[in-house]
Amino acid sequence: MITKEDYISNDEIAWCPGCGDFGILNAVKQALVELNLEPYKVLIVSGIGQAAKLPHYLKCNTFNGLHGRTLPVATGIKTVNNKLTVIAVGGDGDGYAEGGNHFIHAMRRNPDIAYLVHNNQIYGLTKGQASPTSDINLKTGTTPFGNFNIPENPLALAVAANCSFVARGFSGDVQHLAKLIKEAISHKGFSLVDILQPCPTYNKLNTFQWYRERVYKLDDDKDYNFSDKIAAFKKAQEWGEKIPIGIIYKVERPTFEDNILQNKDVPLVHQPLEIPDVQKLLERFI
Amino acid sequence: MSIDISIVISGQAGQGVQSIAFTLAKVFTRAGYFTFTYHDIMSRIRGGNNSAIIRIKESPIDSIKTDIDLLICLDKEAIIKNTDKLKDTGILIYDGDKIKLDEIKPNYFSIPLEKIALEIGKNKLMSNSVATGSGLALMNWNLDGVIEIITQIFKHKGEDIINANINSVKAGYDYVKKNFTGKCPCEIFPLTTVKKNRLLISGSESIAIGAVASGLKFYSGYPMSPSTAIMEFLTAHSKEYNIVVEQAEDEISAVNMIIGASYAGVRVMTATSGGGFCLMVEGLSLAGMVETPIVIVIGQRPGPATGFPTRTEQGELKFVLNAGHGEFPRIIFAPRTAKESIYLMTKAFNLAEKYQIPAIILVDQYFNDSYWTVDSSDINKEEINREGFLKETNLENYKYKRYSFAENGVSPRIIPGTQNQVSYADSDEHTEEGHITENAEVRVKMVEKRLDKLKDIINHINQPLYIGNNLPEIVLIGWGSTFGAMKEALDLLNEKGVPTGLLHFSEVYPLPELKLDFDVKTVKKIYCVENNATGQFADLFELHTGIKIKNRILKYDGRPFTAKYIIDKVGL
Numbered sequence: 076m077i078t079k080e081d082y083i084s085n086d087e088i089a090w091c092p093g094c095g096d097f098g099i100l101n102a103v104k105q106a107l108v109e110l111n112l113e114p115y116k117v118l119i120v121s122g123i124g125q126a127a128k129l130p131h132y133l134k135c136n137t138f139n140g141l142h143g144r145t146l147p148v149a150t151g152i153k154t155v156n157n158k159l160t161v162i163a164v165g166g167d168g169d170g171y172a173e174g175g176n177h178f179i180h181a182m183r184r185n186p187d188i189a190y191l192v193h194n195n196q197i198y199g200l201t202k203g204q205a206s207p208t209s210d211i212n213l214k215t216g217t218t219p220f221g222n223f224n225i226p227e228n229p230l231a232l233a234v235a236a237n238c239s240f241v242a243r244g245f246s247g248d249v250q251h252l253a254k255l256i257k258e259a260i261s262h263k264g265f266s267l268v269d270i271l272q273p274c275p276t277y278n279k280l281n282t283f284q285w286y287r288e289r290v291y292k293l294d295d296d297k298d299y300n301f302s303d304k305i306a307a308f309k310k311a312q313e314w315g316e317k318i319p320i321g322i323i324y325k326v327e328r329p330t331f332e333d334n335i336l337q338n339k340d341v342p343l344v345h346q347p348l349e350i351p352d353v354q355k356l357l358e359r360f361i
Numbered sequence: 362m363s364i365d366i367s368i369v370i371s372g373q374a375g376q377g378v379q380s381i382a383f384t385l386a387k388v389f390t391r392a393g394y395f396t397f398t399y400h401d402i403m404s405r406i407r408g409g410n411n412s413a414i415i416r417i418k419e420s421p422i423d424s425i426k427t428d429i430d431l432l433i434c435l436d437k438e439a440i441i442k443n444t445d446k447l448k449d450t451g452i453l454i455y456d457g458d459k460i461k462l463d464e465i466k467p468n469y470f471s472i473p474l475e476k477i478a479l480e481i482g483k484n485k486l487m488s489n490s491v492a493t494g495s496g497l498a499l500m501n502w503n504l505d506g507v508i509e510i511i512t513q514i515f516k517h518k519g520e521d522i523i524n525a526n527i528n529s530v531k532a533g534y535d536y537v538k539k540n541f542t543g544k545c546p547c548e549i550f551p552l553t554t555v556k557k558n559r560l561l562i563s564g565s566e567s568i569a570i571g572a573v574a575s576g577l578k579f580y581s582g583y584p585m586s587p588s589t590a591i592m593e594f595l596t597a598h599s600k601e602y603n604i605v606v607e608q609a610e611d612e613i614s615a616v617n618m619i620i621g622a623s624y625a626g627v628r629v630m631t632a633t634s635g636g637g638f639c640l641m642v643e644g645l646s647l648a649g650m651v652e653t654p655i656v657i658v659i660g661q662r663p664g665p666a667t668g669f670p671t672r673t674e675q676g677e678l679k680f681v682l683n684a685g686h687g688e689f690p691r692i693i694f695a696p697r698t699a700k701e702s703i704y705l706m707t708k709a710f711n712l713a714e715k716y717q718i719p720a721i722i723l724v725d726q727y728f729n730d731s732y733w734t735v736d737s738s739d740i741n742k743e744e745i746n747r748e749g750f751l752k753e754t755n756l757e758n759y760k761y762k763r764y765s766f767a768e769n770g771v772s773p774r775i776i777p778g779t780q781n782q783v784s785y786a787d788s789d790e791h792t793e794e795g796h797i798t799e800n801a802e803v804r805v806k807m808v809e810k811r812l813d814k815l816k817d818i819i820n821h822i823n824q825p826l827y828i829g830n831n832l833p834e835i836v837l838i839g840w841g842s843t844f845g846a847m848k849e850a851l852d853l854l855n856e857k858g859v860p861t862g863l864l865h866f867s868e869v870y871p872l873p874e875l876k877l878d879f880d881v882k883t884v885k886k887i888y889c890v891e892n893n894a895t896g897q898f899a900d901l902f903e904l905h906t907g908i909k910i911k912n913r914i915l916k917y918d919g920r921p922f923t924a925k926y927i928i929d930k931v932g933l
Contacts, residue, residue, distance in 0.1 A: 086796045118777050131796050136777040137785040138624055141647050147614040151621025154605055155579050159778050180610040337603045343578050344626035344776050351602055353574040357737050360560035
């Protein structure tokens, strides 16, 4: 049996005290343990930002790449080794600003990757600037007169882009978040978990308290059908007085890897290297 | 007298210039000749003016020449643009029904291409096949083998199209035989020594075959001229050779995808042009930091920005030499010919993997889009050598360190997923384990570890090619695809009695200490010949050797060199 002890990293945690990231780290660890996954079978790709430090605080394969580039790296890995459990982790700046194009195209491809976005609606690592999900009028280092741009809605975007699993979690509810992450990892296809993550240092608006007063669980709504795309798109618009958490949309469709026949039986990384016989290929040019 | 015939086919995009050229090059390749075809193309799908320039010789040839023996023009603009290059003894084929000329010289042959096409092929698009047949008849050639080639070219278009083209070729041939027999001076005689192993292959195809031969398993790219043909070739053969090809949303994604796949454990590649490489540069730096082998092929075209999308230049050497933030090792190769590129690709893949670094292949539109006749027995292949993976894991559970300090800077890799070990790759400066660090001492050791590899890499780099006179008065220096024109200029200068040597580089960076076959002090003039405006390699050469290169023969009009151009600039 895998326990939380198996995932202990010797790397010192460099987050601020009270950071919403701690709850996410605990939830990820709990999900991996409950899925009984051995650390060597797990690979986490992260970008740059406070969120991207997460895999260092776990013991598992890690590719901590560039800002915004988690999904291409994760897709490349999953393409050649479909036996690994591949998770991508980043923040709202990483995924929804710098990596926005990759996000849209990852949803199109539908690789079997769980994508966890720590959405604190602020830039933490660069010390407090507006993010694409910052609420309107939020004052930050780069929006001292208030944020005039309407926030991006990642969930509505994901539903519109036919993302096969769209969910929202809250780092203040680790049990619920761990369950969502488990479902995201288990889902065959690309799964987005947008995680509401308070930043106690730079975002004085969207605090733990602010969220606790607003979030409600979709599991409690027996009438909600997450396979109904129109309903999901509508649900994704809810923000303000009431903020839904849970699975917003889920659909089964072929994954990116399903169409890669080269990988079907044995992952490409484990196929014995045969010297390719290009003579045959050359003869076609005679 | 040895045969050296230059054929130009010119017309609008969409008129079938390329299929005439391919057919003729294939016919003469199969007949035992060496051919070289350059495509001078505009960035449009229909209209404009495109030309294919074919050269036919009995010995290997890697360049074009300016003067024309046989000119096939499919529209009036083609005539206006090309007749000044037609030799006095050369022949022009054109359709006099369609094109009215003010002056008709005795060597202008009007053939009703469109009329025959409509009559025989039932479609005026068959005019190009009529021209193919006419051209072959004028060279006093035969139709043996042409039918097979036409069938091959049009096989995806169905039997009706194949037959219409074959009949049109025959009709064009018969028309000339009936009306102009014996009137063409560029008669080609069948060779007695026909080699069955000669290929007709483009630079893009040879690069792609080189990648397949190197054990490529994952390619991701974004279409961009002149590299797209590499991607299409690899995709077409991906199932057969178990290669995954993915079209990325942009070049940033392409380079990051291959870095991910390489870290996961397979051989990877992407191809682009200068503009796409701009987007890949942060990824290049990432590969340098995470010490992950990648191969990037750059088909150069004239810049800045969009430049001349379908033309040629060697303008990116300094860019790729310095691309990427931070300091990290890389290798840069620039194959001279399609034949050499197959060997160089595997060498690039091997060295990239051995040293866990990026390798860049610099080619250009001239190289990628040209077709060479290559003797398959002349193709050198390098053994695939997959190095740098931890073989026996005597390691305690979870004690593997991705960036362990090692003598030559190379830390063994594992394939992520290896039982009871994990691998941390990090774009931040990192510890041996791969965790983020800001420790000054670790930083210094890591920088040195990465850069130390260069000292070792140098030992694998070949000396440049030196050919020609051993006591040269003139030395020509060049790199990459200029080789064909430079070699021809070298031969012509030596024939003229000017002792000349050619020092030519295909392994461009890092440069080893040069062991020159001639004494620099006795050379009167050194010329660096480059398809760019500043002499980028000349600067690199100066920096490396301390030898000043004052004479630079530069060409930056988007067109390739010819031997004549070089000789004119040398002025002898």
